[in-house]
Amino acid sequence: MRIDKDLVAASATPLVLGILSDGEQYGYAILKRVGELSGGRMQWTDGMLYPLLHRLERVGYVSSSWSTSEAGRRRKHYALTPAGREALTDRQEQWTVVADALRQVWQQAQRPAGLVEGWA
Amino acid sequence: MEQHAELEAQVDRWRGYVQRRRAISTADVEELEDHLRGQVADLQATGLDDEESFLIAIKRLGNLDAVSREFAREHSERLWKQLALVPDGPDDTGSPSWRELAVVLGLAVGAGLAVKAGAAWITDENALARNVGVLVVPFVAAYFAWKRRLTVPVAAALVAALAAVAVVVNVYPFARGGSTEVLTVVHTPVVLWLLLGLAYVGGRWRSDRGRMDFARFTGELAIYLTLLALGGGVLIGLTFAVLAALGVDLEPVMEDWILPFAVPGALVVAAWLVEAKKNVVENIAPVLTRVFTPLTIVMLLAVLVVLLSSGGLADVDRDLLILMDAILVLVLCLLLYSISARDPLAPPGVFDALQLVLVVAALAVDAVMLTAMLTRIAELGSSPNRVAALGLNVLLLVHLVGSAWLTARFLRRQAGFATLERWQTRYLPVYAAWAAVVVVAFPPVFGFV
Numbered sequence: 001m002r003i004d005k006d007l008v009a010a011s012a013t014p015l016v017l018g019i020l021s022d023g024e025q026y027g028y029a030i031l032k033r034v035g036e037l038s039g040g041r042m043q044w045t046d047g048m049l050y051p052l053l054h055r056l057e058r059v060g061y062v063s064s065s066w067s068t069s070e071a072g073r074r075r076k077h078y079a080l081t082p083a084g085r086e087a088l089t090d091r092q093e094q095w096t097v098v099a100d101a102l103r104q105v106w107q108q109a110q111r112p113a114g115l116v117e118g119w120a
Numbered sequence: 121m122e123q124h125a126e127l128e129a130q131v132d133r134w135r136g137y138v139q140r141r142r143a144i145s146t147a148d149v150e151e152l153e154d155h156l157r158g159q160v161a162d163l164q165a166t167g168l169d170d171e172e173s174f175l176i177a178i179k180r181l182g183n184l185d186a187v188s189r190e191f192a193r194e195h196s197e198r199l200w201k202q203l204a205l206v207p208d209g210p211d212d213t214g215s216p217s218w219r220e221l222a223v224v225l226g227l228a229v230g231a232g233l234a235v236k237a238g239a240a241w242i243t244d245e246n247a248l249a250r251n252v253g254v255l256v257v258p259f260v261a262a263y264f265a266w267k268r269r270l271t272v273p274v275a276a277a278l279v280a281a282l283a284a285v286a287v288v289v290n291v292y293p294f295a296r297g298g299s300t301e302v303l304t305v306v307h308t309p310v311v312l313w314l315l316l317g318l319a320y321v322g323g324r325w326r327s328d329r330g331r332m333d334f335a336r337f338t339g340e341l342a343i344y345l346t347l348l349a350l351g352g353g354v355l356i357g358l359t360f361a362v363l364a365a366l367g368v369d370l371e372p373v374m375e376d377w378i379l380p381f382a383v384p385g386a387l388v389v390a391a392w393l394v395e396a397k398k399n400v401v402e403n404i405a406p407v408l409t410r411v412f413t414p415l416t417i418v419m420l421l422a423v424l425v426v427l428l429s430s431g432g433l434a435d436v437d438r439d440l441l442i443l444m445d446a447i448l449v450l451v452l453c454l455l456l457y458s459i460s461a462r463d464p465l466a467p468p469g470v471f472d473a474l475q476l477v478l479v480v481a482a483l484a485v486d487a488v489m490l491t492a493m494l495t496r497i498a499e500l501g502s503s504p505n506r507v508a509a510l511g512l513n514v515l516l517l518v519h520l521v522g523s524a525w526l527t528a529r530f531l532r533r534q535a536g537f538a539t540l541e542r543w544q545t546r547y548l549p550v551y552a553a554w555a556a557v558v559v560v561a562f563p564p565v566f567g568f569v
Binding site for chain 1: 155195
């Protein structure tokens with residue numbers, strides 16, 4: 001199953017913020033986590049994660065720091081800021097509303113056609 | 121191990137490729153590389169070999185154009201690189217930028233003081249005109265001498281040469297307002313510019329690359345000076361208007377203090393700006409040459425048609441000849457700057473052909489000019505002005521013929537672009553040498569008239 005591009009884009013910010021709410025992470029680890037969470041069904045273009053992270057950093061939702069990885073390479077870590085946590089709560093509420101509405105629509109769609117007509 | 125070396129080479133190539141993207145900074149490349157290597161390591165752990173892992177990791181990273189666009193959207197300021205004149209930390213050369221700023225401002229004020237003192241001591245206006253270059257250029261040269269850490273012998277040679285120019289322009293008993301005096305006023309700056317070039321290249325005067333850098337510097341300097349003059353003009357105009365409205369006349373202060381300090385100061389500051397932004401922004405002079413090369417061809421052809429159809433060349437106006445010389449110098453500047461910005465390895469293209477058209481058109485104009493001049497000299501005898509103009513035209517002719525010949529060979533792929541480039545840089549000092557001849561030899565030869 002391929003997930004629509006727009007849907008991936010829309011869910012990217014809350015996903016990244018949510019993953020970072022468990023503690024600071026570096027880019028590749030964030031992507032691996034996305035893969036695990038979606039059972040490998042949500043494939044991002046890896047390179048696109050970084051401009052997104054930089055945007056989140058600019059608006060103040062995440063902060064970054066450099067460290068050295070076990071292999072001796074420089075690695076950039078991202079951590080959620082208090083503003084980011086607020087934004088995450090906000091996004092969670094928005095997504096809950098959307099998901100809730102969608103769930104009701106799906107349930108309706110499964111009901112007999114006659115009932116739907118009665119609504120109209 | 122052999123295999124891993126291949127992987128390293130591939131990562132290196134990839135890094136070089138990504139680094140060329142202006143929207144992606146060095147730190148971003150590092151971040152992406154960390155990602156790439158993490159991905160490769162995970163793929164290798166699943167049993168893939170180096171090459172397969174690398175290919176898949178690259179593929180997952182996404183189309184570089186698209187990623188680069190995304191970076192550009194987020195970091196648009198990088199495309200319009202910021203000019204940080206005074207960076208937060210000390211720069212690579214080890215000298216803190218504040219010290220450089222202090223040196224530049226000191227030299228700018230020094231140049232102003234020198235001009236002011238000159239104006240106070242030298243009451244004769246013509247003598248002041250002869251000395252203006254000698255008063256200002258040493259301060260710009262001093263900046264580069266400081267910046268390039270000139271060795272003592274080079275610095276000494278430079279000082280001696282500057283002193284020699286100063287002596288010549290002041291000791292010669294010029295007839296007041298005579299042509300040799302005017303010629304000296306016009307040609308001294310060219311000689312001084314060569315000396316400045318010596319300081320600019322840090323004494324490596326044989327280096328073609330250094331000469332080309334100095335040519336680029338000169339073009340950018342002209343543009344920066346123009347911009348500073350525009351800004352300064354607006355500022356002074358506004359001040360004038362405000363003070364006039366308040367009933368204060370700024371005119372005397374303007375002539376006595378503002379201009380003597382602002383103009384030489386602007387030259388020093390512009391030199392520093394060009395030096396500071398050399399690696400920051402794309403050079404603008406080559407961009408302008410692209411725009412003006414086709415337009416100049418049209419202009420040259422129009423001038424040529426008018427020149428030829430106007431009949432008798434002998435009675436061509438003297439001012440016209442001077443104007444035509446200016447046009448030819450402009451053509452050579454266009455040529456020089458488009459050459460200075462061209463990728464020497466790129467194959468010949470349409471623009472190179474256009475350049476050849478430009479040079480050939482300029483050659484035609486120059487031939488007409490030379491005929492007119494020789495006719496004048498044959499009819500009216502030689503004068504300092506005519507000989508100086510003839511000399512300049514012969515120099516221009518040789519320069520243009522050489523450029524046309526080498527451009528044609530380059531277009532037919534018989535010679536490399538580097539030959540054409542070398543011809544330009546090797547030829548440039550000839551102009552300064554000729555200017556030195558005009559300054560040093562002409563006045564005594566023509567009896568200082």
